[in-house]
Amino acid sequence: xxxxxxxxxxxxxxxxxxxxxxxxxxxxxxxxxxxxxxxxxxxxxxxxxxxxxxxxxxxxxxxxxxxxxxxxxxxxxxxxxxxxxxxxxxxxxxxxxxxxxxxxxxxxxxxxxxxxxxxxxxxxxxxxxxxxxxxxxxxxxxxxxxxxxxxxx
Amino acid sequence: xxxxxxxxxxxxxxxxxxxxxxxxxxxxxxxxxxxxxxxxxxxxxxxxxxxxxxxxxxxxxxxxxxxxxxxxxxxxxxxxxxxxxxxxxxxxxxxxxxxxxxxxxxxxxxxxxxxxxxxxxxxxxxxxxxxxxxxxxxxxxxxxxxxxxxxxxxxxxxxxxxxxxxxxx
Numbered sequence: 001x002x003x004x005x006x007x008x009x010x011x012x013x014x015x016x017x018x019x020x021x022x023x024x025x026x027x028x029x030x031x032x033x034x035x036x037x038x039x040x041x042x043x044x045x046x047x048x049x050x051x052x053x054x055x056x057x058x059x060x061x062x063x064x065x066x067x068x069x070x071x072x073x074x075x076x077x078x079x080x081x082x083x084x085x086x087x088x089x090x091x092x093x094x095x096x097x098x099x100x101x102x103x104x105x106x107x108x109x110x111x112x113x114x115x116x117x118x119x120x121x122x123x124x125x126x127x128x129x130x131x132x133x134x135x136x137x138x139x140x141x142x143x144x145x146x147x148x149x150x151x152x153x
Numbered sequence: 154x155x156x157x158x159x160x161x162x163x164x165x166x167x168x169x170x171x172x173x174x175x176x177x178x179x180x181x182x183x184x185x186x187x188x189x190x191x192x193x194x195x196x197x198x199x200x201x202x203x204x205x206x207x208x209x210x211x212x213x214x215x216x217x218x219x220x221x222x223x224x225x226x227x228x229x230x231x232x233x234x235x236x237x238x239x240x241x242x243x244x245x246x247x248x249x250x251x252x253x254x255x256x257x258x259x260x261x262x263x264x265x266x267x268x269x270x271x272x273x274x275x276x277x278x279x280x281x282x283x284x285x286x287x288x289x290x291x292x293x294x295x296x297x298x299x300x301x302x303x304x305x306x307x308x309x310x311x312x313x314x315x316x317x318x319x320x321x322x
Contacts, residue, residue: 030184039193043230053186077190082235084190131190135291138235142190149183 024065027058027122028150035129042133052126055112057150059119065153066116069125070109071102071146079140086144088132099125104146112148194233196321198241201226207300217262217299224266224295231321232289239287242280243273243317251309258313260301267294275315283317 031054077084093099205220249256261275
């Protein structure tokens with residue numbers, strides 16, 4: 001056997017025997033599948049608040065790795081041709097840490113929570129969204145879809 | 154001691170990477186939340202004063218008597234459909250009246266400042282446009298009233314009421 005073949009075999013076997021980086025088991029769910037912001041006078045209620053969203057997460061097989069929960073919106077809030085910038089949507093989250101506050105984006109995943117190692121029992125966090133209320137919003141029923149993602153590493 | 158071709162270690166590393174590759178890559182799990190926002194039509198109007206006064210003056214010296222209170226600050230806020238016309242109008246309930254005497258309300262005129270605001274003349278028969286805009290927003294401007302002065306006016310204390318209406322369809 002040539003040295004080159006032997007080297008490949010050794011590298012390949014080492015690759016299979018080494019702890020696989022993608023062997024984590026992630027369990028993630030969102031308790032609420034929808035939230036709604038009701039209309040209000042911007043002078044009286046400058047920021048609208050929706051019911052909190054509960055996130056349930058569990059990470060195993062991740063002894064030395066980092067994990068992260070992110071969120072991103074597919075679009076701005078839209079109603080026909082009218083839109084409300086998704087950047088007007090922000091949140092606070094508990095418990096902190098590992099959860100953190102942030103502002104929504106349609107282009108960059110925003111961190112909602114992060115940590116390292118395993119989360120051996122299912123934990124929960126609550127995310128409460130707020131929307132800037134403004135007289136510049138045109139009449140309509142606006143919508144958008146937020147995607148939460150648990151990733152490790 | 155390895156004496157083979159210099160490319161062979163690189164190829165070996167590539168093979169190792171290909172074999173290793175299934176073990177790399179992040180694991181993910183996701184969930185969606187639908188967001189809805191309801192915005193309803195609304196209109197809110199604020200006037201800086203509720204009463205204006207025109208003091209007596211020599212018609213030869215003061216052809217048009219300005220209101221003593223000066224410019225009236227106006228704030229108009231509206232939420233409406235995209236591109237819809239928002240209007241602010243004013244109409245008087247009557248001529249300026251003092252007992253049986255009257256001064257035609259059309260002698261009261263105004264100038265205006267601010268985006269969307271226009272000058273005009275009071276009327277008791279038809280609402281007059283003070284301002285108009287397209288779509289939702291909070292706008293500010295002002296009106297300055299003046300009464301045409303005339304030797305033909307009878308003496309008395311004359312009054313009338315002007316009603317403003319902000320419409321956001």
